[in-house]
Amino acid sequence: MFDPPEYVNWKPDPGIIAEFEHPLTHDSQRASIISELTEKQLLDMYAGLLRFRLHDVTLRRWVKQGVIAKAWLATGEEAVTIGNVHGLDRAIDKVGPMIRNAGACHEMGISVADMFREYLATADSPSKGKDLHVGSTVNGVIAPASQVGAL
Numbered sequence: 001m002f003d004p005p006e007y008v009n010w011k012p013d014p015g016i017i018a019e020f021e022h023p024l025t026h027d028s029q030r031a032s033i034i035s036e037l038t039e040k041q042l043l044d045m046y047a048g049l050l051r052f053r054l055h056d057v058t059l060r061r062w063v064k065q066g067v068i069a070k071a072w073l074a075t076g077e078e079a080v081t082i083g084n085v086h087g088l089d090r091a092i093d094k095v096g097p098m099i100r101n102a103g104a105c106h107e108m109g110i111s112v113a114d115m116f117r118e119y120l121a122t123a124d125s126p127s128k129g130k131d132l133h134v135g136s137t138v139n140g141v142i143a144p145a146s147q148v149g150a151l
Contacts, residue, residue: 041086048082052103055112059119068119072099082107096142102134109139 023030052074059071074081077100085095085107097104106112110126117125118132126136135143 045082045086048086048103048107049078051106051112052078052082055102055106055115058116062119071119072102074100074103078103090140094140094142096144098144099133105134105136105139105141108136108141110134110136110141 024034025031056071056073056075056078059068060073060075062068063071081097081101081103085104088095090108095104095108102115105115114126115134118127118134121129121132123129126134131143131145133143133145135141135145
């Protein structure tokens with residue numbers, strides 16, 4: 001009901017799967033990087049993908065139910081954000097995600113609950129209901145506001 005129609009009865013296309021797998025096995029540099037990932041790293045990325053998708057599904061439901069007026073979703077593009085964030089050195093790297101890349105916020109440590117409170121503009125949200133542009137200096141997330149051109 002809330003998933004994009006093209007996902008409801010989705011079946012993998014063998015040609016696209018082959019195109020995806022080819023560089024993973026035939027590009028030695030890429031294959032080496034992938035082979036060095038631990039089971040924990042892979043599971044952490046998978047959890048991030050699921051968390052991001054569930055975040056977007058919730059926002060989509062809220063829009064359809066009239067709870068919020070608009071949401072900028074990244075359905076189908078989660079891997080770009082999650083993969084990049086997992087490649088960062090969290091001790092020194094920062095992210096400046098656009099609203100559509102909200103998954104970067106949870107992967108950097110902002111709770112999904114805090115993000116939802118921002119969307120709902122509740123008094124207990126990190127900005128006290130004043131701004132839906134989520135950021136956290138503690139978590140290394142620069143909020144996507146007017147400084148975007150300077151990132």
